[in-house]
Amino acid sequence: MFLTMKATRLYLFLHIVLTAAVQVNTFDPITTTVVIGIGATLGRTIYNYLHERCDSKWVAFNATGLKVDLQSKLVGQHIASRIILKAVSGFMRNDNPKKPLVLSLHGWTGTGKNFVSKLIAENIYREGMESSFVHVFTSTLHFPHPSEYPTYKSRLQQWIKGNVTNCERSMFIFDEMDKMHPGLIDSIKPYLDYYDKLDGVSYRKAIFIFLSNTGGDSIIKTALEFWKTGRNRDEIELKDLETSLSLAVFNNNQSGFYRTSLIDKNLVDFFVPFLPLEYQHVVQCTLAEMEARGLKPNKDVANKVAKDLVFFPKSERVFSVKGCKTIVSKLDYYT
Structure with missing residues (x-):
């Protein structure tokens, strides 16, 4: 339309x-x-x-839309859904935040981290992920060569400064933080801190989202413990994961967050855990994908797709190894 x-x-x-x-x-x-x-x-x-501009016609937060999207589209992530809604809604309602909103999303592949970033963008920017105010960095694509890290640091700082100068409500998404060279992300630490302005530019209304598989093992460990003791996964709360998750991220020397000042100085507002997905969640993902393609949802087909995935532990087949990541190609095979 x-x-x-x-x-x-x-x-x-x-x-x-x-x-x-x-x-x-x-x-x-x-x-x-x-x-x-x-x-x-x-x-x-x-x-x-x-032509997209940084004004209320193009940048306007839809709190109700985000709530509905998280409830109806994000599968099996009750903790992440609650945190994201409260964090983003509170931040966007504040006309004078003290610092940028910094979210760090963690969990195994296919659990919904990129999808949540997309939902946030779609409910803030009229153009969604296609907005010129949404910027995505992928470690293996944008920062591939260790010898170039001094250059990357300088360019990253200039890029963020230029885009925030253009629109104070800019969003920056850093994907594959687990593949980023340790120390690189510290170059943007000043932009995430409690400063009114830096060189005449205010970063306080920007949003920074980090996506990482780091910490996924500690999340899975907790989920397995709940399952083995017969407790429902919906009983898992942030307090059951937050401390172990932040420590796992901070101390992983293969991650871009290793010993980072962003964590040491408490500049990450929320570490958001994404739980491993179960069989029922894969079925829900498949049905949703069918509906998105304009196909009539077919539970028999969805079950075939789910059964074709790899689950662990091997004997019990509780959690999907790749979450919902491969259902698109699997669905192509069964439809």
């Missing part, structure tokens, strides 16, 4: 301008000036409509 409206307005604008151009020779100088003025005004209107 949005693209259709864009196209309609653009068509109308071009139609008016072209009509004016054809008729301009029949107008007197005053009329010609009026027509040109109208065309210029309409041109600015169309440009402003089509």
Whole structure:
């Protein structure tokens, strides 16, 4: 609908301008000036409509939308859903936050970390992940060479400063933190701290999201303990995971968070654990993917997809090794 409206307005604008151009020779100088003025005004209107800007028309938080999305689309993550909703809602309602919002999402692959980032972006920015104010860094793509880390640090600082200067409500997503060279992320520590301004730029309304598999083992250990004692996974609370998770992340010398000042100085607002997914969650993911493709949800097909995945422990087959990550390709095979 949005693209259709864009196209309609653009068509109308071009139609008016072209009509004016054809008729301009029949107008007197005053009329010609009026027509040109109208065309210029309409041109600015169309440009402003089509071109994303850092204002309330393009950047506006939808708290209800995020709540509904987390409840209906994020599978098996009651802890993450609750933390994300409260953290983002509280931050976006605050017109004068003391520091940027910093979230660190942890868990095994396929549990929903990237998906949550997408939901947050879609409920803040009109263009969602396609917004020019949402910036994604992937360690293996953007910071691949250890010999280049001094250059990466400088470029990263300049990139963040430039984009926050352009829009104070910018979002930065760092994927594959477990593959980032230790020490690199410390280069942006000043931007996450409690400063009103740095070199005339305020970073306090920006959002930083870190995605990592680091800490996943400690999360799984807790989930297995609950399962072995017959306790429901919904009984797991943040307090059961938070301390062990932050320690695991801080002390992992293979992670971009190793001994980082971001953790040492308590600049990460929330360590958000993503639990391993069970068979029932994989079925739900598959049904949701079918619906997203415009297919009629078929539980028999969803069960076939789920049974085709690898689970652990091997004998009990409780948790999916890759979460919901491979269901897209598996579904292609069964439909």
